[in-house]
Amino acid sequence: MSRLSYRKVILVDPALLRLIERVNERWLAAGYREAPFADICAEALVALEPFRTLDVRRVLAGLVEASPSLFRTARHTADEVIPLYGGPRFVVALHVWTDSIGRPHSHAWNGAYQILSGTSIQGDYTFEEARAIDPKLRIGALRARQVRALTPGDTVRVFRGDKTIHALSYVDRPGVSISIRGLETFGTLTYDYWGSGLCVETDLQDEYADIKIKAIEALWNIDGEGCFDAVKRGLLAADPRTGFTVLRRTMGHFRGTSRVNELVECLAEKMGIEVSFLSDALGDIERDGVLRRRREQVRKLDHRFLLSALHLATNREMVHDLLREQYPGSNPATVLRECIAEMAEQTVDGADSLLGMPLDAGVGTILCLLLDDGNLATLLARLEARNEFEDIQANKELLLSSARAIKEFSILRPLFA
Numbered sequence: 140m141s142r143l144s145y146r147k148v149i150l151v152d153p154a155l156l157r158l159i160e161r162v163n164e165r166w167l168a169a170g171y172r173e174a175p176f177a178d179i180c181a182e183a184l185v186a187l188e189p190f191r192t193l194d195v196r197r198v199l200a201g202l203v204e205a206s207p208s209l210f211r212t213a214r215h216t217a218d219e220v221i222p223l224y225g226g227p228r229f230v231v232a233l234h235v236w237t238d239s240i241g242r243p244h245s246h247a248w249n250g251a252y253q254i255l256s257g258t259s260i261q262g263d264y265t266f267e268e269a270r271a272i273d274p275k276l277r278i279g280a281l282r283a284r285q286v287r288a289l290t291p292g293d294t295v296r297v298f299r300g301d302k303t304i305h306a307l308s309y310v311d312r313p314g315v316s317i318s319i320r321g322l323e324t325f326g327t328l329t330y331d332y333w334g335s336g337l338c339v340e341t342d343l344q345d346e347y348a349d350i351k352i353k354a355i356e357a358l359w360n361i362d363g364e365g366c367f368d369a370v371k372r373g374l375l376a377a378d379p380r381t382g383f384t385v386l387r388r389t390m391g392h393f394r395g396t397s398r399v400n401e402l403v404e405c406l407a408e409k410m411g412i413e414v415s416f417l418s419d420a421l422g423d424i425e426r427d428g429v430l431r432r433r434r435e436q437v438r439k440l441d442h443r444f445l446l447s448a449l450h451l452a453t454n455r456e457m458v459h460d461l462l463r464e465q466y467p468g469s470n471p472a473t474v475l476r477e478c479i480a481e482m483a484e485q486t487v488d489g490a491d492s493l494l495g496m497p498l499d500a501g502v503g504t505i506l507c508l509l510l511d512d513g514n515l516a517t518l519l520a521r522l523e524a525r526n527e528f529e530d531i532q533a534n535k536e537l538l539l540s541s542a543r544a545i546k547e548f549s550i551l552r553p554l555f556a
């Protein structure tokens with residue numbers, strides 16, 4: 140006989156009930172201790188195979204149609220996470236992702252998740268802390284252990300804190316997964332991690348920073364020049380956490396202006412870190428935003444797969460490994476070149492290509508040649524041999540500056556790392 144109160148289950152789905160019951164009974168038998176919980180969750184997901192047995196359409200329709208009295212009060216701030224069950228010890232949630240992509244992050248919970256449909260590229264990372272500015276803002280080194288493609292049925296355990304740092308990027312629209320997570324956090328914070336080595340608490344933006352950001356946005360629209368001076372004075376007066384949050388959120392206004400470095404230098408001093416470190420960290424955050432916006436425009440699965448790979452991999456070998464796995468029997472370098480060439484020549488808004496670069500056949504040609512060999516002298520020689528550009532020598536400087544810009548283009552970073 141079940142020990143659970145099914146009134147707390149939003150809808151009565153037999154596969155969901157079996158999952159909840161199995162986890163609860165086994166965890167109760169283990170004394171609700173923390174250590175075995177992730178294994179218990181993973182075991183239940185593997186044994187009961189919700190990727191085969193859970194009817195996601197029925198579950199979602201049931202949620203839509205359920206009367207108010209059946210709803211519990213559980214909430215999740217992410218639009219993609221839909222709580223299905225909330226008991227006294229753990230919750231079960233459905234994750235339905237379309238275009239959004241996850242950056243490296245940790246959790247305050249233990250548990251497990253299973254991919255229900257679609258392919259998801261997952262990066263696994265380690266973080267080695269060098270020092271903490273405070274517990275919510277840490278400096279260290281983030282390293283990718285592996286990047287792999289997860290498919291339906293793949294089950295992943297999650298441990299709270301730095302032990303599990305992962306990033307998920309769903310290729311299909313949508314990609315669906317189910318998670319089981321313990322409610323006890325033991326005081327653990329949740330973090331986002333950036334490749335440059337900055338680790339920031341996910342909920343760092345408090346009301347104080349929130350008001351400043353709103354004020355900056357308003358002032359920017361009224362008095363752009365005065366806004367810059369106010370932000371600089373604000374950074375000088377702020378604590379490091381608020382300063383970082385404010386500049387991170389408003390940086391876009393000042394990027395490209397001659398005085399942007401003044402703001403970065405000002406904040407780096409406040410945070411007690413190198414200017415180059417902070418500049419790289421802000422660059423990471425901007426890159427993430429560029430990839431997110433680009434991804435919303437990309438529909439073809441091959442292109443979405445490549446963008447996910449470029450988002451999470453940290454070098455070209457990792458991208459090749461993913462492509463080798465996704466397209467068995469193909470040469471990953473060839474697949475990469477063909478996919479890049481396609482994306483360099485397509486647009487959805489008539490402006491930039493799907494890679495976010497100027498829509499120019501020359502850009503695609505140069506990019507593909509650089510993928511073969513990144514040496515710029517070799518590039519010029521090959522362009523001359525192909526005779527595709529008139530008078531290579533006369534346009535040498537222009538071609539070289541284009542090639543450098545392409546190699547430094549943020550979306551392509553892992554390919555030329």
Ligand SMILES: [Fe+2]
Pocket residue numbers: 244245246305
């Ligand atoms: Fe996660």
